[in-house]
Amino acid sequence: MSGFSPDxxxxxxxxxxxxxxxxxxxxxxxxxxxxxxxTIVDLGSGAGSNLRGSYSALPNRQHWTLVDHDEKLLAVARERLAAWADEVQEQGEELVLSKGEKIITVDTRQADLNKDLEWVLGWQPDLVTAAALxxxxSKRWLERFAAALVSQRLPLYTVLTYDGREKWQPEHPADARMLTAFHHHQHGDKGFGPAAGPDATEIAxxxxxxxxxxxxxxxxxxxxGEGQRELMQALADGFAGAVLETGHxxxxxxxDWLAARRNAESGLTGHLDLWARPV
Known part of the structure; x- marks a missing residue:
């Protein structure tokens, strides 16, 4: 799986x-x-953002296992979670965080979700989560993943899966061509086989x-908008770099497109959240 920087x-x-x-x-x-x-297993956990975005809606006592292929990101997650918490204690390899009324125990595990998926899900959490993953x-991996969850009746809450929508203001003549090329790049192999890209949520x-x-x-x-200028510029840079790689x-x-987009007034990038559970 492709890595992402802490920044x-x-x-x-x-x-x-x-x-x-x-x-x-x-x-x-x-x-x-x-x-x-x-108990929650968070797949592709990165620096722990999904925990910080989800914890408030869940019971007062939570045990999160953060799973990522990148051991450096897992170390960053521990640092950022410790800084985010009201109080923090170490219990062996685990962190015990206090945040408002919540007591959150955090463990980290390095794993390859291609090779180790069934092992990870074998921990039998109450909930499996993921963000932007x-x-x-690939379609084949998503179907394998769904089958593994169904076999154990494990619910899944996943957020921020890219859905293919991009709308920038003001518009640029190359927008449609750039988006088509970007989607081609999105379907390339990101470490799980040919990626599902914008089709992932519906496949799952x-x-x-x-x-x-x-x-x-x-x-x-x-x-x-204006308050997210740095993020918009980083998105435009990454988008243009991906399109350049396609040669399309x-x-x-x-x-020319990048110069316009780095000064855009606003931008929308589409995502979908999914909540799947046994009935």
Whole structure:
């Protein structure tokens, strides 16, 4: 799986939290409302943003296992979670965080979700979560993943899966061509085989529905403006770099588009959240 820098994850975190679909998060919280404590496995956890975005809706006692292929990111997650908490204690390899009324125990595990998926899910958590992960995965991996969850009746809450929408203001003549080329890049191999890209949420949803799970989907777009100038510029740079790699559009057109986009008034990047659970 492709890695992500701690700086990029920190830059996007406020937009991620603002975009998260509140109705779906509330539904997840309601599903577990009767439980005194909850065990959660967070896949592709990065620097721990998904925990920080989800914890408030979940029971007061939570045990999170953060799983990532990048051991350096897991170390960053521990640092950022310790700084974020009201109080922090170390218990062996675990962190015990106090945040408001919540007591959150955090463990980290390095794993390859291609090779180690069934081992990770074998820990039998109450809930599996992920953020900004499944558009990187292949259709075959997503179907394997759904089958593994269904076999153990494990619910899934995943957020911020890219859905293919990009709207910038003002518009640029190359927008449509650039988006088509970007989507081609999105379907390249990101470490799980040919990536599902913008189709990932529907592929996963269909796999869960066929197995009898209830599935809810909610929109969670980034809606960016002047206050997110640095993030918009970083998005434009990454977008242009991906298109350049495809060879589908000449470098001058990409450069002209990028110059315009780095000074855009606003931008929307579409995402979807998904909540799948046994019934």
């Amino acid at each position: 990029w994850l920190a830059l996007r975190e406020p937009a991620d939290h603002a975009a998260r679909n509140p109705q779906l998060l509330s539904s997840v919280g309601s599903y577990f409302a009767a439980k005194q404590s909850l 499944f558009d990187l995965a 949803a269909e796999a869960f529905r066929k197995s009898g799970f209830a599935v809810s989907i909610g929109e969670s777009p980034w809606q960016l 559009i000449d470098a001058q057109t990409i450069a």
